[in-house]
Amino acid sequence: MLKVEPIPAFQDNYIWAIHDGHCAAVVDPGEAAPVEAFLAHAGLALGAIVITHHHGDHQGGVAELLAAHPTAPDGAPLPVIGPAGERIGGRTVAVREGDTVDVAHPALRLKVLDVPGHTAGHVAYVAELAGAGPSVFCGDTLFASGCGRLFEGSPAQMLASLDKLAALPGATRVYCAHEYTRSNVRFARAVEPDNPALAAWEARVDALRAAGTPTVPTTVAQEREVNPFLRSREPAVRKAVAAHEGGPAANDAAAFGALRGWKDNFR
Ligand code: ZN
Ligand code: FE
Numbered sequence: 001m002l003k004v005e006p007i008p009a010f011q012d013n014y015i016w017a018i019h020d021g022h023c024a025a026v027v028d029p030g031e032a033a034p035v036e037a038f039l040a041h042a043g044l045a046l047g048a049i050v051i052t053h054h055h056g057d058h059q060g061g062v063a064e065l066l067a068a069h070p071t072a073p074d075g076a077p078l079p080v081i082g083p084a085g086e087r088i089g090g091r092t093v094a095v096r097e098g099d100t101v102d103v104a105h106p107a108l109r110l111k112v113l114d115v116p117g118h119t120a121g122h123v124a125y126v127a128e129l130a131g132a133g134p135s136v137f138c139g140d141t142l143f144a145s146g147c148g149r150l151f152e153g154s155p156a157q158m159l160a161s162l163d164k165l166a167a168l169p170g171a172t173r174v175y176c177a178h179e180y181t182r183s184n185v186r187f188a189r190a191v192e193p194d195n196p197a198l199a200a201w202e203a204r205v206d207a208l209r210a211a212g213t214p215t216v217p218t219t220v221a222q223e224r225e226v227n228p229f230l231r232s233r234e235p236a237v238r239k240a241v242a243a244h245e246g247g248p249a250a251n252d253a254a255a256f257g258a259l260r261g262w263k264d265n266f267r
Contacts, residue, residue: 001131002106004175006214007038012179013057014216016137018129020106023047023073027125027137028177030057032064045073047105051082051091052139053122058177062090073105081110085121095123115141115165117158118148124165126172134172135217138165143176144218145201146184147229149264155257159232166230170221181205181215187266188228191240191259197225232256 007015009031016027017038025048029035039046046069051059062080072078081103082088084096095101097114110125115138124138140148141158142165150158165174185202192198201222208215223230231237232255241258242248249255 002108002129004129004132004135004173004217005038006216007034008179009034009061010057014175014177014179014214015061016175016177017042017044018106018108018127018132019044023105025050025103025106025108026065027175028052028058028139029061029065030055030059032061032068035061035065036068045069045105046078047072048103049078049080049090050103050110050125050137051080051088052124052137052141052177053083053119054086054088055119055140058139059088062088066090076104079103083121083123085114086119097123101125113161113164115139115161117141117150117153117161120152122161126168132173134169135175136165136168136172136220137175139177141165141176142174142223142227142229143178143184144174144181144216144223145188145198145205145227146180146263147227147260150257150260154253155260156253158260159253159256162230166220166224168220170219170224172220173217174220174223175217179214179216182209185226187263188226190266191228191262192231192234192236194236195226201226228259229256232259 005017015029017024023045027050080090081093082091084094095112099112101110113124115124118140126136
């Protein structure tokens with residue numbers, strides 16, 4: 001049986017630990033200290049490092065973790081799994097769309113999706129986790145009620161990447177890398193003030209955050225209902241974007257780009 005737990009890092013990052021009670025794989029360790037504290041507190045060995053993209057807040061802790069944990073519990077060099085298209089320090093396994101990676105400690109299988117847009121080589125990992133269900137670790141591509149900024153990709157690329165994630169089974173848990181939900185929901189409400197699922201979700205988010213509880217993981221089904229970036233073809237979203245832009249968008253990618261630009265400047 002596997003468990004997935006958040007390790008809070010920096011201001012609002014989540015490093016995800018997937019563990020079986022003995023060893024853990026950690027996803028996007030931007031810093032080492034909170035990971036070490038988590039492992040020590042839970043009595044876990046480090047079995048693998050998994051990276052979604054090259055940004056420092058996702059891979060900044062790798063060197064320090066590798067120095068402290070050069071080998072996995074079986075004595076093999078600690079696997080560091082990361083996107084083939086990006087520079088990931090210490091990477092031992094370069095992955096791209098269609099690859100399947102078997103992690104030994106803990107035992108789990110990761111399927112790789114290319115999800116460019118936030119960065120050019122960004123990948124997501126899909127896993128059927130025994131005891132924890134279908135899951136996707138999507139870094140800074142899809143957030144709860146939002147999506148990553150387009151630093152290295154085009155709106156068309158990001159739209160295609162989000163379409164890929166939205167097509168996963170609805171029950172898939174979405175393990176994103178930041179707690180951005182509150183500000184994302186505020187923007188989503190501005191786009192879709194009449195979406196009842198979104199109104200209910202906003203109340204829940206406020207209650208969770210007031211209690212200091214993470215709002216993630218959410219699910220793919222939930223994101224399809226409340227996330228404007230998965231809903232950019234919905235008539236209500238298109239209407240809101242057209243009203244904001246002063247005219248209708250030429251196509252789906254342009255509408256998505258306008259929506260992302262609106263969010264970039266939203267206060
Ligand atoms: Zn990033
Ligand atoms: Fe990030």
